[in-house]
Amino acid sequence: MLFSSWIFVAAFLPVVWLVFRFLQRRRMGEGALLWLIAASLFFYGWFKPVYVFILLVSIGFNFTLGTQLARQHLKKSKRKTYLAFGIAANLAALGYYKYAGLFFETLNAMGVQHGVPQILLPLAISFFTFQQIAYLVDAYRGETKEFNFRHYALFVTFFPQLIAGPIVHHKEMIPQFIDRLGKLTSRRMLAMGLTVFVIGLFKKLAIADYMGDIADPVFAAAALRQSLTVFETWVGMAAYTLQIYFDFSGYSDMAVGLGALFGIRLPLNFFSPYKSGNIIEFWRRWHITLSRFLRDYLYIPLGGNRKGGARRYANLMVTMLLGGLWHGAGWTFMAWGGLHGFYLIVNHAWRKLALIRLPHIFAVALTFLSVTVAWVFFRADSFATAGHILDCALGKNGIALLHTDNWMTAVLETLGFEVKQSATRLLRLNEKWHIFWLALLAVFFAPSTHELMRKNIALDITKVAEAVKQPRLVWRASRRWAVVVGLMAAVAALLLMRVNAFIYFQF
Numbered sequence: 236m237l238f239s240s241w242i243f244v245a246a247f248l249p250v251v252w253l254v255f256r257f258l259q260r261r262r263m264g265e266g267a268l269l270w271l272i273a274a275s276l277f278f279y280g281w282f283k284p285v286y287v288f289i290l291l292v293s294i295g296f297n298f299t300l301g302t303q304l305a306r307q308h309l310k311k312s313k314r315k316t317y318l319a320f321g322i323a324a325n326l327a328a329l330g331y332y333k334y335a336g337l338f339f340e341t342l343n344a345m346g347v348q349h350g351v352p353q354i355l356l357p358l359a360i361s362f363f364t365f366q367q368i369a370y371l372v373d374a375y376r377g378e379t380k381e382f383n384f385r386h387y388a389l390f391v392t393f394f395p396q397l398i399a400g401p402i403v404h405h406k407e408m409i410p411q412f413i414d415r416l417g418k419l420t421s422r423r424m425l426a427m428g429l430t431v432f433v434i435g436l437f438k439k440l441a442i443a444d445y446m447g448d449i450a451d452p453v454f455a456a457a458a459l460r461q462s463l464t465v466f467e468t469w470v471g472m473a474a475y476t477l478q479i480y481f482d483f484s485g486y487s488d489m490a491v492g493l494g495a496l497f498g499i500r501l502p503l504n505f506f507s508p509y510k511s512g513n514i515i516e517f518w519r520r521w522h523i524t525l526s527r528f529l530r531d532y533l534y535i536p537l538g539g540n541r542k543g544g545a546r547r548y549a550n551l552m553v554t555m556l557l558g559g560l561w562h563g564a565g566w567t568f569m570a571w572g573g574l575h576g577f578y579l580i581v582n583h584a585w586r587k588l589a590l591i592r593l594p595h596i597f598a599v600a601l602t603f604l605s606v607t608v609a610w611v612f613f614r615a616d617s618f619a620t621a622g623h624i625l626d627c628a629l630g631k632n633g634i635a636l637l638h639t640d641n642w643m644t645a646v647l648e649t650l651g652f653e654v655k656q657s658a659t660r661l662l663r664l665n666e667k668w669h670i671f672w673l674a675l676l677a678v679f680f681a682p683s684t685h686e687l688m689r690k691n692i693a694l695d696i697t698k699v700a701e702a703v704k705q706p707r708l709v710w711r712a713s714r715r716w717a718v719v720v721g722l723m724a725a726v727a728a729l730l731l732m733r734v735n736a737f738i739y740f741q742f
């Protein structure tokens with residue numbers, strides 16, 4: 236069940252919220268808790284009921300082990316053994332379900348013939364596995380204070396964040412479950428939650444999916460090694476860069492908005508990353524909770540920056556390679572992670588050497604260009620496809636436009652380029668040109684949803700938003716904003732029938 240589907244918007248969410256609201260009015264906090272657990276399991280099982288069994292086994296195993304790890308009177312060596320066993324078991328399950336196919340495909344490519352097993356991939360296994368590994372580590376460190384199985388079950392299954400994050404911490408959520416589920420959620424919180432949900436739904440349906448319509452034919456043509464012009468290639472690359480931005484931003488908004496409808500503040504997971512002036516800042520703004528996990532549970536345990544520059548750079552590369560592989564069972568994902576690892580190393584070295592500082596506008600443009608190139612490996616189905624895309628982007632097949640009367644024709648001819656009409660006609664931009672340009676402008680100049688809501692709709696776990704000046708445009712509980720949100724909801728409702736899955740759902 237997708238957030239951007241009729242069954243969710245018109246049936247599941249209203250029923251779940253109305254029953255929850257009824258229980259809140261009766262001050263039945265325990266009933267509200269159990270109702271959300273049941274609804275979340277139903278939501279998860281909607282895709283495939285067998286997923287629920289796998290999820291429950293994971294929850295039972297990790298909760299039991301976590302309670303043992305929290306027993307400080309046990310010998311430290313024994314607790315370390317428990318922790319190592321728990322992490323290994325979670326990673327083994329993740330490796331079996333997600334990466335066994337890649338392993339055997341790689342063996343076949345190396346000449347070792349072996350059948351590729353058809354293994355059922357549990358939905359969102361990457362997310363709930365990392366979330367529970369963090370719980371085990373926190374329990375070992377003594378940072379987990381409360382051990383109630385019902386609370387833990389909701390901590391893992393809470394449907395607004397179950398499928399594609401944010402990756403939450405036990406200590407962030409449990410106090411909220413204890414304090415807020417039995418109290419009536421304020422009308423202001425409900426209005427804010429509904430507004431943010433509608434904004435996210437609009438981003439997904441009215442922008443991200445249309446950008447996919449532009450990007451998909453370009454990458455499909457590249458997979459077939461068809462000739463692509465510079466113009467087609469760069470527009471396709473930029474369209475995918477915008478698609479994944481508004482797709483993930485839209486999902487993150489919807490998750491935060493849904494949490495608010497139930498009185499729960501989820502962590503900020505997305506904060507205008509394309510406005511970043513360097514790659515370090517980009518990763519503080521993109522998939523914030525994943526960046527936090529990789530930093531706290533991989534990069535720092537590897538030694539972080541405590542063992543010299545060379546070791547720091549090695550740790551950065553290992554972290555980003557594994558972060559890339561976490562996104563998908565393919566070597567192109569690892570290449571994407573490795574490319575970002577290289578970017579981070581260059582960024583840190585540049586800072587250390589105190590080299591020239593670029594003007595902010597050029598720094599943002601260079602960062603955006605670097606991220607766009609890296610997304611090619613993330614989107615492409617193979618290295619050959621990615622290589623073909625980049626070759627075409629560098630002018631392998633010349634420059635061509637779809638319409639010779641386009642204003643760009645005159646500009647290019649003035650600059651000395653020979654312009655011809657594209658033979659492939661992959662990009663029908665006349666239909667979506669305005670959406671493309673508006674989306675491109677929005678990522679650089681529009682306030683983020685978090686800024687729009689005055690920074691009090693989500694938990695700002697990295698404090699990245701605190702350094703940003705409050706924009707002039709802010710949401711208020713007013714009739715004007717009600718009309719704006721109503722129009723966005725109407726547009727989204729008209730587009731619900733052409734639903735595409737969220738990109739991050741596959742991870």
